[in-house]
Amino acid sequence: xxxxTSGDVAQEPRRVTLRSVLNNAGIGLALLALILFxxxxxxxxxxxxxxxxILTQITINLILAVGMTFVILIGGIDLSVGSVMAFAAVVAxxxxxxxxxxxxxxxxxxxxxxxxxxxxxxxxxxxxxxxWSLPSFIITLGMLNIARGAALHVSDAQTIYSFPLAFxxxxxxxxxxxxxxxxxxxxxxxxxxxxxxxxxxxxxLYGIGNNExxxxxxxxxVYWYKVAAFTICGLxxxxxxVVYMARLNxxxxxxxxxxxLNAIAAVIIGGTSLSGGRGSVIGTLLGxxxxxxxxxxxxxxxxxxxxxxxITGVVxxxxxxxxxxxxxxxxx
Amino acid sequence: MKFMKFAxxxxxxxxxxxxxxxAAEEKPVVGLIMKSLANEFFQNMLEGAKAHEAxxxxxxxxxVGMQNETDFESQINAVENFxxxxxxxxxxxxxxxxxxxxxxxxxxxxxxVVVNFDVALDEEVKQQQGVELAFVGPDNRGGAKMAGDVxxxxxxxxxxxxxxxxxxxxxxxxxxxxxxxxxxxxxELNLIESRTAHWETEEANTVFSNMLTAHPDxxxxxxxxxxxxxxxxxxxxxxxxxDILVVGFDNIDAVGPMIEDGRMLATVDQFGxxxxxxxxxxxxxxxxxGPELEGWVKTPIKLVVAE
Numbered sequence: 001x002x003x004x005t006s007g008d009v010a011q012e013p014r015r016v017t018l019r020s021v022l023n024n025a026g027i028g029l030a031l032l033a034l035i036l037f038x039x040x041x042x043x044x045x046x047x048x049x050x051x052x053x054i055l056t057q058i059t060i061n062l063i064l065a066v067g068m069t070f071v072i073l074i075g076g077i078d079l080s081v082g083s084v085m086a087f088a089a090v091v092a093x094x095x096x097x098x099x100x101x102x103x104x105x106x107x108x109x110x111x112x113x114x115x116x117x118x119x120x121x122x123x124x125x126x127x128x129x130x131x132w133s134l135p136s137f138i139i140t141l142g143m144l145n146i147a148r149g150a151a152l153h154v155s156d157a158q159t160i161y162s163f164p165l166a167f168x169x170x171x172x173x174x175x176x177x178x179x180x181x182x183x184x185x186x187x188x189x190x191x192x193x194x195x196x197x198x199x200x201x202x203x204x205l206y207g208i209g210n211n212e213x214x215x216x217x218x219x220x221x222v223y224w225y226k227v228a229a230f231t232i233c234g235l236x237x238x239x240x241x242v243v244y245m246a247r248l249n250x251x252x253x254x255x256x257x258x259x260x261l262n263a264i265a266a267v268i269i270g271g272t273s274l275s276g277g278r279g280s281v282i283g284t285l286l287g288x289x290x291x292x293x294x295x296x297x298x299x300x301x302x303x304x305x306x307x308x309x310x311i312t313g314v315v316x317x318x319x320x321x322x323x324x325x326x327x328x329x330x331x332x
Numbered sequence: 333m334k335f336m337k338f339a340x341x342x343x344x345x346x347x348x349x350x351x352x353x354x355a356a357e358e359k360p361v362v363g364l365i366m367k368s369l370a371n372e373f374f375q376n377m378l379e380g381a382k383a384h385e386a387x388x389x390x391x392x393x394x395x396v397g398m399q400n401e402t403d404f405e406s407q408i409n410a411v412e413n414f415x416x417x418x419x420x421x422x423x424x425x426x427x428x429x430x431x432x433x434x435x436x437x438x439x440x441x442x443x444x445v446v447v448n449f450d451v452a453l454d455e456e457v458k459q460q461q462g463v464e465l466a467f468v469g470p471d472n473r474g475g476a477k478m479a480g481d482v483x484x485x486x487x488x489x490x491x492x493x494x495x496x497x498x499x500x501x502x503x504x505x506x507x508x509x510x511x512x513x514x515x516x517x518x519x520e521l522n523l524i525e526s527r528t529a530h531w532e533t534e535e536a537n538t539v540f541s542n543m544l545t546a547h548p549d550x551x552x553x554x555x556x557x558x559x560x561x562x563x564x565x566x567x568x569x570x571x572x573x574x575d576i577l578v579v580g581f582d583n584i585d586a587v588g589p590m591i592e593d594g595r596m597l598a599t600v601d602q603f604g605x606x607x608x609x610x611x612x613x614x615x616x617x618x619x620x621x622g623p624e625l626e627g628w629v630k631t632p633i634k635l636v637v638a639e
Binding site for chain 1 (some may be wrong): 375530533562586
């Protein structure tokens with residue numbers, strides 16, 4: 001009996017993966033349509049420089065969205081990633097500007113500090129919300145405030161600056177016009193894709209999102225899987241902090257306000273269901289592209305700030321409505 | 333339970349002690365209301381005010397900030413709390429130039445000396461409510477024009493410029509954008525676009541990169557604060573452009589090196605650290621029976637360029 005349930009749970013994601021190929025084709029088409037639209041109506045959209053710009057500009061959101069995908073797949077949400085990113089960046093900024101270290105040591109220290117802060121904050125979210133089965137919405141809202149307050153406290157609300165040159169070089173490095181930081185994000189997408197599709201852990205995350213009770217009855221510790229999902233989300237916030245610092249060469253305690261919403265939007269536009277259990281990280285990649293292309297293209301077209309904000313909102317709503325029909329269609 | 337009782341007793345005795353100390357010295361109490369302490373500018377201002385309190389030693393400072401720039405309800409609450417506490421003076425940097433007029437009127441009617449600094453209250457609303465209140469603060473518009481003029485001088489007629497604005501609706505942001513536009517008019521510059529980046533570095537970096545793509549012939553950038561100017565400078569570096577001039581506002585520490593090596597042309601210092609302290613001095617003058625303040629008491633601003 002037990003093994004049979006376990007088999008069902010493991011089976012479920014494989015079917016979802018197949019469906020998600022179809023889903024992703026839909027999102028891919030939407031992205032293609034956007035790209036065509038901007039290519040026709042603006043002069044500079046398809047120039048190599050602008051493509052480089054778009055890749056740079058979506059990197060941070062993409063990294064955050066990869067972690068967010070794990071959390072949303074188990075039916076949770078993480079509202080704290082923007083604040084955690086700022087907290088991690090500020091602590092890493094303090095670390096990297098410590099006197100008495102060579103550039104290599106300082107950079108290593110900063111990377112360790114940022115990822116550690118991210119992991120700890122994520123783990124905290126996971127442990128609290130999983131242990132007491134509390135809605136992650138409210139726990140991570142708490143963490144949003146804790147991390148933002150901590151970022152301001154640690155930095156005294158000052159911008160931290162003057163990082164080693166090598167760090168800045170990493171932030172602006174390109175290989176054939178592709179920013180290295182974007183490659184880092186793509187590697188994270190691939191790792192996440194592998195974990196979610198080809199490991200027992202990944203399949204069980206889908207299982208938890210679909211039917212938590214079934215996974216529990218199958219003899220798996222739902223608690224630790226949930227903690228792991230939130231920890232991964234925190235880790236990506238820490239990595240995003242490193243990219244933020246390398247790209248701008250400062251650490252600002254007010255960085256990342258509202259980034260959580262962009263990350264969630266990328267995941268949802270990418271076809272992952274807010275109620276969990278369905279979706280893919282490849283969809284998240286496409287979702288991040290849609291948001292980035294939209295933000296870039298609307299400026300190139302010369303639309304005013306306020307109109308831009310309205311259109312971005314409309315696109316998010318359209319994506320969710322489409323998701324409703326997609327779910328209905330694939331279920332039948 | 334026991335602990336609660338103990339805590340209550342301790343709290344009571346603390347309050348009694350505090351009251352006793354106050355009664356003994358009869359120091360006037362000044363309530364300082366600032367905007368977001370997450371903003372470097374107000375954090376420095378608070379530090380300055382605390383140092384000032386310690387230096388003068390003849391008044392008691394109670395400072396309140398807010399969570400973020402748009403949370404002006406907490407400022408209104410702070411005014412009401414200060415009225416209840418019966419402070420002698422309220423020194424306030426309003427988050428909203430209209431919403432704050434009414435609560436401050438209540439404070440004045442309660443006999444509290446009110447000094448408005450940093451951002452001026454709206455003239456029209458003041459007249460409507462029958463409030464006469466002086467303003468102590470810098471000329472944001474004039475300051476922005478000083479920076480804009482440096483840019484205008486360099487570029488000359490028809491120089492192509494863009495403005496990176498602060499939060500839409502924020503009074504100092506609006507004044508600075510107006511100041512930049514004054515420079516545009518005076519030097520007959522060509523203002524291509526004006527966009528907000530919400531005072532933030534990363535957003536300024538993204539928004540300006542895209543503006544530069546749309547208009548590669550931009551020659552100058554006016555950013556309404558230095559955090560955004562830093563984002564613009566980084567965008568120029570990654571685009572490999574060193575022919576575009578950038579001016580900012582606030583003179584935060586992080587732009588010091590950029591001004592020196594020419595990545596930024598100019599910024600403006602409005603001595604935020606002293607601003608609250610100066611306003612407190614003026615409030616205490618009035619509390620001690622000095623003449624009422626009138627009109628606009630301008631505080632110093634300074635253009636900062638490479639030496």
